[in-house]
Amino acid sequence: MSGASDGILRAFLGYDMKRAFAAIQADVNAALGPLGLRMLTFSVLAMVRDNPAIRQSHLAEVLMIERPNLVLILDELEGADLLTRVRARDDRRAFELTVTLKGRRLCDKALAAVSAHDARMAMGLSDAERDALQGALRRIERNGRGSQDARQVSRP
Amino acid sequence: MSGASDGILRAFLGYDMKRAFAAIQADVNAALGPLGLRMLTFSVLAMVRDNPAIRQSHLAEVLMIERPNLVLILDELEGADLLTRVRARDDRRAFELTVTLKGRRLCDKALAAVSAHDARMAMGLSDAERDALQGALRRIERNGRGSQDARQVSRP
DNA sequence: TATTGTTATACTCTATAACTATA
């Protein structure tokens, strides 16, 4: 027998989650690589496609990406002609983001690839188990927001 | 109304998982910070404590950390007098890792802090829901191993 | 030859401060 085990750490949600997420990230990036996308660039592209004329600040807020980091992702996607930045008419500080035709076509392929990846990773889970999993994940996300507030309140 | 939503991405496991994991990581790092630890250094310290005389290669394999990256983590923990590297008598290439008394005491505190964090993040989940969640996460991790093998086989 | 630990390096993701141009 090989001896060591990670049994202690398996008691914690965070450990199981880190390993499951690492598996998901590796798999989705392998699926998106041939399309020139990664998990992060895909999520931005899909969001812009689904929310035409969304502004950078708003997009950053929804995806919980810091604005300076989003700039680089958009540079990459705009440089690949997948989306456009157009000055907002009512506020000349802001840009409105819209996917190009090329971006829409790539997004279609990416959505298919990510759906296949998703089904692969959820293999063996019933619909009910999968729903319960996503419900639990969203619950954890909300619980985290609660304790984040508590941390900020505790040092004003 | 504010308009944009991340509804499309919410269909995917990976998106919920990324956000839940980000919440967990932020919370556990906030809990461990006062002890001078992070998620990664804590997991190494707890593993060494639970597996005295474990060797670096073996530890790296179990925790799925690349050996070069583990070296830096061990430098940090050894520098803080939390564990020791001792040459193995039967193989003078290898080091045996063991926590010091100081390391054991800090690990006790850290385990308490991480347990409290874990309970906070799982708030609102019944025991059965929590068990189902961890079962699903391990299933996903295994599914990922399967498709990783497939990727490697497909380009030999 | 192969393995253990190490060094050096690079890439991705994340986080913050400070700037510009508009409002």
Next chain:
DNA sequence: TATAGTTATAGAGTATAACAATA
């Protein structure tokens, strides 16, 4: 003065190649 986007920069975490010592 405040906000939108940007620049520059720094820190984690992760990944690979190449080396010395030992097997």
